[in-house]
Amino acid sequence: DAGVIQSPRHEVTEMGQEVTLRCKPISGHDYLFWYRQTMMRGLELLIYFNNNVPIDDSGMPEDRFSAKMPNASFSTLKIQPSEPRDSAVYFCASSLSGHLSPLHFGNGTRLTVT
Amino acid sequence: ELKVEQNPLFLSMQEGKNYTIYCNYSTTSDRLYWYRQDPGKSLESLFVLLSNGAVKQEGRLMASLDTKARLSTLHITAAVHDLSATYFCAAPPGGSEKLVFGKGMKLTVNP
Numbered sequence: 001d002a003g004v005i006q007s008p009r010h011e012v013t014e015m016g017q018e019v020t021l022r023c024k025p026i027s028g029h030d031y032l033f034w035y036r037q038t039m040m041r042g043l044e045l046l047i048y049f050n051n052n053v054p055i056d057d058s059g060m061p062e063d064r065f066s067a068k069m070p071n072a073s074f075s076t077l078k079i080q081p082s083e084p085r086d087s088a089v090y091f092c093a094s095s096l097s098g099h100l101s102p103l104h105f106g107n108g109t110r111l112t113v114t
Numbered sequence: 115e116l117k118v119e120q121n122p123l124f125l126s127m128q129e130g131k132n133y134t135i136y137c138n139y140s141t142t143s144d145r146l147y148w149y150r151q152d153p154g155k156s157l158e159s160l161f162v163l164l165s166n167g168a169v170k171q172e173g174r175l176m177a178s179l180d181t182k183a184r185l186s187t188l189h190i191t192a193a194v195h196d197l198s199a200t201y202f203c204a205a206p207p208g209g210s211e212k213l214v215f216g217k218g219m220k221l222t223v224n225p
Contacts, residue, residue, distance in 0.1 A: 042216070043202065103157075105156040106156060107156050
């Protein structure tokens, strides 16, 4: 199994631009999570999906952030327009059965907004 | 709202020494996870603790859970440099499938 695959690994963009982060979960995992990691705030859950349906998006900072999961093997996190304070490492993780099984994390996307 | 707190947040120790790090969580939870993150890398699951008194060990790391005290410990025995990493604990809030993570404990083991 290739694990959770995220792309791109690094993204540098200018303020105001649209950014799209991508994630392919482990096949057969029903849950997909998007986390953001910063030095100041640690790991924060942004949103999670169960069977492609968004369940909890209370961690999404504001309307500039949106996430979709059109099918079981693909999810996107979009930021439009991006701001410097969005600079962080964004992790996608999947699990077989929610909190009943460990999260498997991707390698993350390091986003820098200048 | 579930809060997960770790202490200390930074630890520098000598090789060969022992130490215990702590993870407190604020509300009832049915399990507790420990993860490891190497610098610039992803998070890797280490342990899941499911019940009061549960103990898991792998190599020089041993994790335990006291659900009554809402406390988990991660004990390091005879530390080696390869254990240098950031260690996170995480727990699910009741009724939710998500995990709430602590801030992480950055461990540096010096020769």
